[in-house]
Amino acid sequence: MKEKELRRSLSVFPIGTVMKLTDLTARQIRYYEEQQLIQPQRNDGNRRMYSLNDIDVLLEIKDYLAEGINMAGIKHIYEMQEQEQEKKQAALKRPVTDEDVRRIFHDELLQQGRLNNDEQGHSTLFHTHKPL
Amino acid sequence: MKEKELRRSLSVFPIGTVMKLTDLTARQIRYYEEQQLIQPQRNDGNRRMYSLNDIDVLLEIKDYLAEGINMAGIKHIYEMQEQEQEKKQAALKRPVTDEDVRRIFHDELLQQGRLNNDEQGHSTLFHTHKPL
DNA sequence: TTTTTATGTTATAAAACATAACATCTCCTG
DNA sequence: CAGGAGATGTTATGTTTTATAACATAAAAA
Missing domain, CATH: 1.10.287 (Helix Hairpins)
Incomplete structure (x- = not known):
């Protein structure tokens, strides 16, 4: 089960993909990072690269916000x-x-x-x- | 099991990520597409977006080429x-x-x-x- | 009513990607 | 061996995406 964890933590998605998968704006995604809720990696060109785990957290955040938290x-x-x-x-x-x-x-x-x-x-x- | 297929066919990776995951050059990836071996989607900005299935095929191609095919x-x-x-x-x-x-x-x-x-x-x- | 939160908007610069053309290297074959 | 086809490298030019940062704003909290 260690392999799966590794795959889920691979930084492979650019912010554009994350926006579509989570239906969040770039502004929101970067803001949640600023709030330390996610720590996406950066590629050689300084672009943020997200993992499946990051996406999970973002979706959870959406849920929590929807709940009024x-x-x-x-x-x-x-x-x-x-x-x-x-x-x-x-x-x-x-x-x-x-x-x-x-x-x-x-x-x-x-x-x-x-x-x-x-x-x-x-x-x-x-x-x-x-x-x- | 239908859900998994769907996820594997989602076009979520830009070519840069695919290059890293497959260790192929952009030139090679586009060439294999030209040869109809993969059919990546395009996003609104005309950028190629690849699925996990596409990546599978690319890795298989690598193997076949290595075998001399x-x-x-x-x-x-x-x-x-x-x-x-x-x-x-x-x-x-x-x-x-x-x-x-x-x-x-x-x-x-x-x-x-x-x-x-x-x-x-x-x-x-x-x-x-x-x-x- | 002021502040603070959470997010929108805009401007500017750099990175990533698309297309296309030309170059090169390796095989094969006549 | 010359010449052609196959597979990939390289370069140039234009467009899209992302980064950063600053200012704007609606809603919630104080």
Whole structure:
């Protein structure tokens, strides 16, 4: 499953493609980058190149905005998710106690709703938001 | 499984990205198009936009060329494959006789080697040649 | 009512791409 | 071996796309 992650993080889309796939304006996409929600790579000519993961995040941002959540709220959400990632990483770097297992398992249950929802077929052309 | 096909045929890559993913020059990519081996879409500004399927074909062409097969030979290969596709399509448009079934099944066996080989992980970054 | 947010708009410069023509190199073949 | 065809390189010119940055604005928040 490591191969798939790699492919999803390849920077292969120029902003024009991302605009079409997400139905966001260039201004919006660059603004969300300014807000640190995505960090697209740059090619040799200084052009932004986006990955499927970037597109996922952009689509999620759209959803959150549609729900009325503002930038601050969205930033908070992604900060939380980062923290959890770090926690899981840390847990793997040292002997795992039974206590750890119970805690991690508990955290995962709390997270499930937010992370695993396919939001019943967003129809989003590329059907990103995880698959692919 | 129809969704995946759709995604694989979306025209989302500019030629620059295709060059990096396939390690072909723009000249080569356009030449193979001239030879009708791929038919990339054009965006509103007349720029070629390629799909994952296009990239697959380009990588296959590279392989065939490396094997010493020339354009004519490669064209022939793809013409054959098209014919088979049409056959299968046609078979679905009218009542299928037992005879049909036997014939199609027979053809499939002959084809298997060529179509289903994963060519043991071409390592090709995007790992195209089917997956994704 | 002021600020702040989130996004639109415009101007300017550079990068990427299209087309087309000519060049070159490798095979093949007479 | 000369000459031609096939496959790709190279160069020139014009158009499209993207980057940056500044100013504008509608809606939400303070």
